[in-house]
Amino acid sequence: MFVVTTILALVYGIIHDHLTAALSPEYFLFGKDLASDPRPFRWAVTVLAAKASWPLGLLAGMALRIANEPSPRLPQRLPIRRLLGFIAIPMATAALAALMLGASPVSFDPWDQHAVAEMLAGPARAAAFVRVWRIHIGSYLGGALGLLLAVALVRRRRAPR
Numbered sequence: 001m002f003v004v005t006t007i008l009a010l011v012y013g014i015i016h017d018h019l020t021a022a023l024s025p026e027y028f029l030f031g032k033d034l035a036s037d038p039r040p041f042r043w044a045v046t047v048l049a050a051k052a053s054w055p056l057g058l059l060a061g062m063a064l065r066i067a068n069e070p071s072p073r074l075p076q077r078l079p080i081r082r083l084l085g086f087i088a089i090p091m092a093t094a095a096l097a098a099l100m101l102g103a104s105p106v107s108f109d110p111w112d113q114h115a116v117a118e119m120l121a122g123p124a125r126a127a128a129f130v131r132v133w134r135i136h137i138g139s140y141l142g143g144a145l146g147l148l149l150a151v152a153l154v155r156r157r158r159a160p161r
Helices: 002-023 025-031 041-067 080-085 088-103 113-120 123-158
Strands: none
Touching: 002 025, 002 041, 002 088, 002 123, 025 041, 025 123, 041 123, 088 123
């Protein structure tokens, strides 16, 4: 169970970071300090993504497993294969929230975009930097909300009928 959720999170995180690295390499070079990383850029992005995503996959597996534990009120458990289907929920909500927040025209960034523009030599690079930051925030928020929804659905599915 935990191996599957961790692998899925790793795959999601690595793909996610490579896509966003194509949108704004500066986000990773300056925002994540990969400019000082001696490894090739794409390999450094892969390592960063793996470090950030594997604990989230483990956490998702643990949350689903705990939601499936027998209790006096909910004695039946879902089979592991069925339980693993619920991992699609946080992954889908993470992707959806990332797309929505990344495409959002509203600017609510913590950085002064003008200061970022000066650092990155242009407003277009600054806009891409901030957009990637919002995509990442969307992924984390969407994944967290999706995991809460998945846990609630597991508990509901186990409820006596």
